[in-house]
Amino acid sequence: MRLRVRDLTSATVLTACSLALLLQAVLTADITTVEFRIIGVRTSLPQLxxxxxLAMLTAFAVAHLAPTTWLAGTPTTSAPEPATGTLIRRGYLAAAVAGAVAAALYGLATGTSVGYDYSPYLKWTLGAALPLAACATVIAATAPRIPATDLPTWLERTRPAVVHAAIATVGIYLMRAALTISPPVDWTGMPGLIGSAGAALLGIATALTAxxxxxxxTITAPGLAIGYAIVFTSNTSSALIVGYLFTLTWWGIQLTAHTLRLAFPTAGQALRHFIDKQTS
Known part of the structure; x- marks a missing residue:
């Protein structure tokens, strides 16, 4: 097991991506006031x-770093299973809690910043993070049962795809900038072109994550990029972001299912045998 530069920088990059989307949604919010009283706020809830x-994905990256560092620093091919299992259990359980808390703080901070009811913001930030938190909890409970010989391969698969998340962040950022005429659109103009380019990037990230x-x-990325760029409007931008959120959840479900298969290999074989017996 090798400790790579991207393992050390992934949490920092994902944190920057998460904060960029949060700050843009807050700073570009359209606040309606009547006699100095805020009566309404319009911003991108799916972006929040x-x-x-992404805050939860950052927690995944931190949880992945601890056992990776342990195995990379071990002179033998495998680390003692109790020590590695403890790191995995504590790391992913902490990730589930810390990621959910960070997402909740995002919602509360948004409501405080715009001076309006935080409930809708909290529902979106926490609602998008909780499925991944549930996946992290299941991983924390089952991953320590994975055989030591399978741990390096499992850790390689659990590494969050930072590049995919960064592409999605740039895409969402450009889409929002095009709709609100904020930087960099107000510097360069061409909101339609920039918005479509952002939608195309989001389509690519969705295909790569799925x-x-x-x-x-190779088949889906160009198709989604072209399709997203064509259908991008102010009315469809939210749906495109929601599609990416579903894809991130699917990534977490796939990772959890893979962990369960490695942790309980005989259970899968017994289930397949039972199904074959019932259908025969």
Missing amino acids: GAAGA SRSRTIR
Whole structure:
């Protein structure tokens, strides 16, 4: 097991992506006031949800770093299972709690910043993070049962795809900038072109996150990029972001299912045998 530069920088990059989406949603909020009293606020709720989901993904990156560092620093091919299992259990359980708390703080901070009821913001930031928190909790409970020989391969798969998340962040940021005529659109103009480019980037990130197969990625990424760029409008931008949030949740479910298969290999074999017996 090797400790790579991206392992050390992934949490920092994901934190920057999460905060960028949060700050843009807050700073570009359209606040309606009557006699100095705020009666309404319009901003991108799905974008706040994406910020909360990326905060949880940051927690995943931190949880992944502890056992990776342990195995990389061990002179033998595998570390003692109790020590590695403890790191995994504590790391992913802490990730579930810390990520959910960070997402909740995002919602509360948004309500405080715009001076309005925080309930809708909290629902989106926390709602987008909780499915991933549930996945982290299941991983914390089951991953320590994975055989020591399978841990390096499992850790390689659990590494969050930072590049995919960064592409999605840039895409969402550009879409919001195009709709609110904020930087960099107000510097360069061409909101339609920049918004469509952002939607295309979000489509690529969605395709890359949804599957690990190179063949499927090669087929779906160009199609989603073109499709997202064509359908991008102020009315469809939220749906495009929601699609990415569902894809992030699917990534967490796939990771959890893979962990369960490694932790309980005989259970899967017994289930397949039972199904074959019932269908025969």
